[in-house]
Amino acid sequence: MKLIKTGEKDDMVILKNEDGATGRFFFLDLIPYNGRDYAVIADEDDEAYIFEYSEGPGGQETYTEIADDALYDALADIFEAGD
Numbered sequence: 334m335k336l337i338k339t340g341e342k343d344d345m346v347i348l349k350n351e352d353g354a355t356g357r358f359f360f361l362d363l364i365p366y367n368g369r370d371y372a373v374i375a376d377e378d379d380e381a382y383i384f385e386y387s388e389g390p391g392g393q394e395t396y397t398e399i400a401d402d403a404l405y406d407a408l409a410d411i412f413e414a415g416d
Contacts, residue, residue, distance in 0.1 A: 336384065338394035346374070348396060358382075364411055372396055373412050383408045 384396035
């Protein structure tokens with residue numbers, strides 16, 4: 334799954350998926366890890382998610398699902414240790 338930032342409102346980022354559905358998320362943290370950036374975001378129910386974060390041409394922000402469970406767990410540990 335890939336999400337594209339379409340805007341911001343009330344301290345939340347608005348993200349759109351490939352099907353055109355949008356959602357609002359709180360941006361919690363940016364974790365640099367092994368030369369890449371990963372974003373920790375939470376939905377309005379406080380459920381946290383971690384995505385690979387990239388910024389493309391014109392500053393377009395993209396959030397890509399992490400398929401590797403071990404990588405996801407390592408990033409979750411880093412985020413939790415920072416709290």
